[in-house]
Amino acid sequence: MTKKIRQLDRVVIRFAGDSGDGMQLTGDRFTSETAQLGNDISTLPNFPAEIRAPAGTLPGVSSFQVHFADYDILTPGDSPNVLVAMNPAALKANLADLPRGADIIVNTDEFTRRNLAKVGYQANPLEDDSLAGYTVHPVALTSMTVGALADHEVSKKDAERAKNMFALGLLSWMYSRPYESTLRFLERKFATRPELVGANVAAFKAGWNFGETTEDFAVRYEVKPAKMPPGTYRNITGNAALSLGLVAAGVRSELLVFLGAYPITPASDILHELSKHKRFGVLTMQAEDEIAAIGAALGASYGGALGVTTTSGPGVALKSETISLAVALELPLVIVDVQRAGPSTGMPTKTEQADLNMALFGRHGEAPVAVLAPRSPADCFYAALEAARIALTYRTPVLLLSDNYVANGSEPWLLPDVESLPDLRVDFATRPNGEDGATFLPYLRDPETLARPWAVPGTPGLEHRIGGLEKADKTGDISYDPANHDFMVRTRATRIEAIPVPDLEVEDPDGDAQVLVLGWGSTYGPIGAACRGLRQRGLSVAQAHLRHLAPMPANLGEILRSYERVVIPEMNLGQLAHVIRARYLVDAIGYNQVHGLPFTANELETMLEEVLKNV
Amino acid sequence: MSEPVALKLTAKDFKSNQEVRWCPGCGDYAILAAVQGFMPELNIPRERIVFVSGIGCSSRFPYYMNTYGMHSIHGRAPAIATGLSTTRPDLSVWVVTGDGDALSIGGNHLIHALRRNVNLKILLFNNQIYGLTKGQYSPTSEVGKITKSTPVGSADAPFNPLSLALGAEATFVARTIDSDRKHLQSVLRAAAEHEGSAFVEIYQNCNIFNDGAFEQLKGPATRDDSLIRLEHNQPITFGRDGQFCVVHPPGGFGLEVRETAATTAEEIVVHDATITDPAYAFALSRLPGLDLRNTPIGVLRSVRRPSYDSVVQEQLDAARATVTETREQQFAGLLHSGDTWTIN
Numbered sequence: 001m002t003k004k005i006r007q008l009d010r011v012v013i014r015f016a017g018d019s020g021d022g023m024q025l026t027g028d029r030f031t032s033e034t035a036q037l038g039n040d041i042s043t044l045p046n047f048p049a050e051i052r053a054p055a056g057t058l059p060g061v062s063s064f065q066v067h068f069a070d071y072d073i074l075t076p077g078d079s080p081n082v083l084v085a086m087n088p089a090a091l092k093a094n095l096a097d098l099p100r101g102a103d104i105i106v107n108t109d110e111f112t113r114r115n116l117a118k119v120g121y122q123a124n125p126l127e128d129d130s131l132a133g134y135t136v137h138p139v140a141l142t143s144m145t146v147g148a149l150a151d152h153e154v155s156k157k158d159a160e161r162a163k164n165m166f167a168l169g170l171l172s173w174m175y176s177r178p179y180e181s182t183l184r185f186l187e188r189k190f191a192t193r194p195e196l197v198g199a200n201v202a203a204f205k206a207g208w209n210f211g212e213t214t215e216d217f218a219v220r221y222e223v224k225p226a227k228m229p230p231g232t233y234r235n236i237t238g239n240a241a242l243s244l245g246l247v248a249a250g251v252r253s254e255l256l257v258f259l260g261a262y263p264i265t266p267a268s269d270i271l272h273e274l275s276k277h278k279r280f281g282v283l284t285m286q287a288e289d290e291i292a293a294i295g296a297a298l299g300a301s302y303g304g305a306l307g308v309t310t311t312s313g314p315g316v317a318l319k320s321e322t323i324s325l326a327v328a329l330e331l332p333l334v335i336v337d338v339q340r341a342g343p344s345t346g347m348p349t350k351t352e353q354a355d356l357n358m359a360l361f362g363r364h365g366e367a368p369v370a371v372l373a374p375r376s377p378a379d380c381f382y383a384a385l386e387a388a389r390i391a392l393t394y395r396t397p398v399l400l401l402s403d404n405y406v407a408n409g410s411e412p413w414l415l416p417d418v419e420s421l422p423d424l425r426v427d428f429a430t431r432p433n434g435e436d437g438a439t440f441l442p443y444l445r446d447p448e449t450l451a452r453p454w455a456v457p458g459t460p461g462l463e464h465r466i467g468g469l470e471k472a473d474k475t476g477d478i479s480y481d482p483a484n485h486d487f488m489v490r491t492r493a494t495r496i497e498a499i500p501v502p503d504l505e506v507e508d509p510d511g512d513a514q515v516l517v518l519g520w521g522s523t524y525g526p527i528g529a530a531c532r533g534l535r536q537r538g539l540s541v542a543q544a545h546l547r548h549l550a551p552m553p554a555n556l557g558e559i560l561r562s563y564e565r566v567v568i569p570e571m572n573l574g575q576l577a578h579v580i581r582a583r584y585l586v587d588a589i590g591y592n593q594v595h596g597l598p599f600t601a602n603e604l605e606t607m608l609e610e611v612l613k614n615v
Numbered sequence: 616m617s618e619p620v621a622l623k624l625t626a627k628d629f630k631s632n633q634e635v636r637w638c639p640g641c642g643d644y645a646i647l648a649a650v651q652g653f654m655p656e657l658n659i660p661r662e663r664i665v666f667v668s669g670i671g672c673s674s675r676f677p678y679y680m681n682t683y684g685m686h687s688i689h690g691r692a693p694a695i696a697t698g699l700s701t702t703r704p705d706l707s708v709w710v711v712t713g714d715g716d717a718l719s720i721g722g723n724h725l726i727h728a729l730r731r732n733v734n735l736k737i738l739l740f741n742n743q744i745y746g747l748t749k750g751q752y753s754p755t756s757e758v759g760k761i762t763k764s765t766p767v768g769s770a771d772a773p774f775n776p777l778s779l780a781l782g783a784e785a786t787f788v789a790r791t792i793d794s795d796r797k798h799l800q801s802v803l804r805a806a807a808e809h810e811g812s813a814f815v816e817i818y819q820n821c822n823i824f825n826d827g828a829f830e831q832l833k834g835p836a837t838r839d840d841s842l843i844r845l846e847h848n849q850p851i852t853f854g855r856d857g858q859f860c861v862v863h864p865p866g867g868f869g870l871e872v873r874e875t876a877a878t879t880a881e882e883i884v885v886h887d888a889t890i891t892d893p894a895y896a897f898a899l900s901r902l903p904g905l906d907l908r909n910t911p912i913g914v915l916r917s918v919r920r921p922s923y924d925s926v927v928q929e930q931l932d933a934a935r936a937t938v939t940e941t942r943e944q945q946f947a948g949l950l951h952s953g954d955t956w957t958i959n
Contacts, residue, residue, distance in 0.1 A: 278934035292694035299698030457683035467686025
């Protein structure tokens, strides 16, 4: 039968199933196919911390949301147009997010009495009228997959497990996705088990053909490619982009990159990725604990490498003492905090921005460091490079505040020209810098950067000792002199404050906005989408987004004071707002939410509309 | 290969310009002098030698060595030194630590450095007390020790540092004494020659807070009958007149001390530090009693195992050997790997 083809400008699909159903992989593949087509994309994986929570239960539900459009988009979408529910738990856990009229594709094989009871369904929602407001497509995903694989030499279990590929095939057909990359992916993934390549490919094709033949799906959709700047793209997660940024820092500085890390969600993927890049001179060490991880990184920096450590909030807490040592030693060090919901173990797979206070202030003594935050998955690449640049140029620890949302979310990335990336080569000290031409003064500063010389072991004539004890200016000798300590504390503060960072840019297309929305880090997308929504409705609002949190841009105070109202949405209880109020005496309003999920554009738009009304 | 050029350095070359600030009479002075006196033997230029320490009296050591040095934070020296040694195989990296620094706050880093066999020479100054914080008991203090923090006596059982190091898979384990410069230097020599982690416990007298802790091993009246001076390939006998020896007890575990007169020559254990099974060195480490009698000094264990540094370096070299392009070209290739698409 010939199917109608309908054009859409944007679609949000959520794949949801049990933790073992392969929803993350299914979502990843659909995203990759969609990227190939040239749509703009934004994704949001959402999964429990438990590797395999009890099957079929609500806590075990894992989902992957992908938003794609024929124009540039900023978020993974507030509410799905399509929900793929692999079992009753997935339906129950996600239904509240669906707008009326949304399509729901359910795997009917899993809607057994037992599975329904597990999640508290008294009656089968597919059989009563509780889903009347939605377009439900009941599909026997498991049994059709098993049927399609009858001729394949695979176990029943392996055949059932291929049902996610059936679902992917069906959705790929519905949205006219090119599937060659998925077939290639399956060949790579199951290279050692060819029978599984055959089975998964067959399941995918069965799903595709089912869409084409069944009368239940009368319409096929197309979303045209988005108009994006010319160039080569790839879809990238924040953790992958951040890793590549660190590799790039090694390439552009011509230094060895040494990563000391202890596994922690959601930062471990950076360790995994960097461990594959030894040929670039990237060394990784899985340390015995968080403290050893940063200690080894600092030791590597002392020896002339770019020392890096990656972790999440609990790990930063453990590293705090060593960060202060690095402040005293004035050596380059990059500390990556992929923030997650806290305190303590909190919700390790959920996002939050609640480590800003710790990054800015969470150390003993006066221990200032540079702090910056990426705004999107692809931006993690540039933020990592910028962190390395500051660390190397100004010989300081730099804290990079990523979060679970940008780390695991993905978007298309216009690949940069390697030659256009900043030159990060450093000048190691090679000769004595004292006036007599023979003495080496390890704390004699470069007047421009206020950085001290980086004299690495192995350099003849520059033998010197450094340590955590207060040092005399210039000589670096141990000093308990009161005036010297006061001078050194102030100098350490000044040298961070004096790091030049780009001026903050304000986006105010109407030019008459009275309200400024200020954000930092991963809220860029939802804030941007909310502002767009308001402007499309004729309302004026200005948006500015901080990348540099320490030091802050020089023009920030002036910008803040030029608006009637400043609103600061944050996924914490107002940490940036607190700093802004204290520093600039501006009566900023906080909008705070700690659901472990990113803001929706819709809630921000509603909130901002209220603010606009009252100005 | 040509013969290395003799650098003709002297102990004086290793003295820094910093005023030494240990208490007068501290055992650390003797160790510092012994190390400075030994360093020229390495024939390594000063700039390629690095001393890394933690916190405590002993950890001030790097300031007094005219080499590169870092006085870091409490307990973390092995971790910091691991990052340095791994990325800079051209350096000779020494860790100076104490019983509190290495065995209490930094215990985790010590055992992991040892199991990895990082190419570090670890000198643990054991004075069985916390000196810099003015006299609390340490993890090597004896049970019942009366200190400022244990007015009715410590309830903690102590660590035996050598047993701990052996349990942590150390490939080189030795003990020496601050006051015996010749022996100390002989142990440093063996440690320096060892590829991988070398763990050296140095009994060090704190004359302020724990004076005389090792007097049994130092006083002329008791030392010869208490110290077992281990020498490779030599039968283990000791005592003023060689009246004691070490044997395998029949039907038991470990080693024990017996009177030589009552023992046949065949029964006396011949010391072999290269025995792969750590049980032998462990048995040696358990010989001393609480009164320090039967204390072995010298090299208990010295076995070969690839160092962490060398394994990492091999992996790095192997990965780099496959590279034919410039780093920029390689990186462009990496960026463009996987599923990409082009918009014209």
